[in-house]
Every structure is written in C-alpha cells, then in structure tokens.
Amino acid sequence: MSPRADATRDRIEAELEAPLRALGLDLEAVELSSAGKRRVLRVAVDQDGGVTHDDLVEAEHRVSEVLDSSDVMGQQPYTLEVTSRGVDRPLTLPRHWRRNHDRLVRVTRTDGSALTGRVAGSDEDPGGAVRLETDGGPVEVPYADVGKALVQVEFNRRNAPDEEDA
Structure with a gap:
C-alpha cells in the first residue's frame, strides 16, 4: 500500500x-x-x-x-x-482472545513452533498472556510470543458448558 x-x-x-x-x-x-x-x-x-x-x-x-x-x-x-470481524482474521488484541473464549485456535509462536488448543482464559493487559487447553494439558502463551493466531472452524464442535442443554 x-x-x-x-x-x-x-x-x-x-x-x-x-x-x-x-x-x-x-x-x-x-x-x-x-x-x-x-x-x-x-x-x-x-x-x-x-x-x-x-x-x-x-x-x-x-x-x-x-x-x-x-x-x-x-x-x-x-x-x-x-x-x-469473521473467523479468518488473526487474533491480535486481548479483546479478540476474550471474545473467543472456549474456541479452538491455532497459535504459531514467534519462534516458529505451533500449537492448537482451546482458549481457557486471557489477560486484558496487552503485556499478559492467553491460556490454552491443549491435548498435552494447559499452556500459557505470552501475547508477545504469539506470531499468528487463528480461530479454527469446527463443524462438529463439542458443546460449551453453557450450551449443554441448548
């Protein structure tokens, strides 16, 4: 541009x-x-x-x-x-993480490593971190270490706790 x-x-x-x-x-x-x-x-x-x-x-x-x-x-x-905003836009701000609580995300770290997990929690402070539930257990990733993060589309998404009876 x-x-x-x-x-x-x-x-x-x-x-x-x-x-x-x-x-x-x-x-x-x-x-x-x-x-x-x-x-x-x-x-x-x-x-x-x-x-x-x-x-x-x-x-x-x-x-x-x-x-x-x-x-x-x-x-x-x-x-x-x-x-x-749509699911195809990267998660770049704390509010993006908060709004995608319990969603499955793929995170590529600044060091090139990647992981996939469900957003379990996130800090509002831009200097904070996001907490993910992965198959290997909970992982905390500082926002500064997130190179790219995208919500993963789930066609057979498990029900969130508040959706169990819906």
Missing part, C-alpha cells in the same frame, strides 16, 4: 472510531482497495457477544453519514461494505 493510501486509511479509521464506539462497536479493520474505476472500502466491526445483522445495518448507516460529511474519500466513487 502506498504512503498516501496508508494515510487515507488512517484518516478513515480516525473519523470512524468514535461514531462506531458510540454504537457499542469496536472498529477492527479498514481496508481500501481498487476495483476498476471504483474503490472498495471494507469496514470490519465487532463487539462482545458478536454482531447481528441489525448492528451491521446501523453501523453502515453511521459510517455512510460520517463519510458523506467528510472529504476523506475524495471525489472518486467507492463502494462501502460493513462486515463483522
């Missing part, structure tokens, strides 16, 4: 963060790409408990209002997409 595109993305993030927070949403990602003569602006949001379709519709309206009242997108036409 060019320095100009980075600056535009950073400016968009700055414009959107407070209005989305007012809706109870965290701004997770802003991606600006070209699609022919148009640009595509993708805004990913999340919140504790996940986002609903209604949350996304409300967020799209708010984002559209903010962009329409600002010159941040310039005069070139663009398509706006507001989406949830």
Whole structure:
C-alpha cells in the first residue's frame, strides 16, 4: 500500500472510531482497495457477544453519514461494505482472545513452533498472556510470543458448558 493510501486509511479509521464506539462497536479493520474505476472500502466491526445483522445495518448507516460529511474519500466513487470481524482474521488484541473464549485456535509462536488448543482464559493487559487447553494439558502463551493466531472452524464442535442443554 502506498504512503498516501496508508494515510487515507488512517484518516478513515480516525473519523470512524468514535461514531462506531458510540454504537457499542469496536472498529477492527479498514481496508481500501481498487476495483476498476471504483474503490472498495471494507469496514470490519465487532463487539462482545458478536454482531447481528441489525448492528451491521446501523453501523453502515453511521459510517455512510460520517463519510458523506467528510472529504476523506475524495471525489472518486467507492463502494462501502460493513462486515463483522469473521473467523479468518488473526487474533491480535486481548479483546479478540476474550471474545473467543472456549474456541479452538491455532497459535504459531514467534519462534516458529505451533500449537492448537482451546482458549481457557486471557489477560486484558496487552503485556499478559492467553491460556490454552491443549491435548498435552494447559499452556500459557505470552501475547508477545504469539506470531499468528487463528480461530479454527469446527463443524462438529463439542458443546460449551453453557450450551449443554441448548
């Protein structure tokens, strides 16, 4: 991405963060790409408990209002997409770990070693760690040692303790 595109993305993030927070949403990602003569602006949001379709519709309206009242997108036409964070995005912040409690994750450490386990707990402090239940027992991984972490999609996921009777 060019320095100009980075600056535009950073400016968009700055414009959107407070209005989305007012809706109870965290701004997770802003991606600006070209699609022919148009640009595509993708805004990913999340919140504790996940986002609903209604949350996304409300967020799209708010984002559209903010962009329409600002010159941040310039005069070139663009398509706006507001989406949830999705399971394919890496876990990079303490809130990502908290929101994925009891989910199966694959962690690649900064030293290149990898492990798969279920998120058993996590610290809110960015200097903290995540605790995983692995087949070999509990493992604590400091956030600083996490190179990449992704939620693993489970088609036959075991029931979480609070889902036993659901």
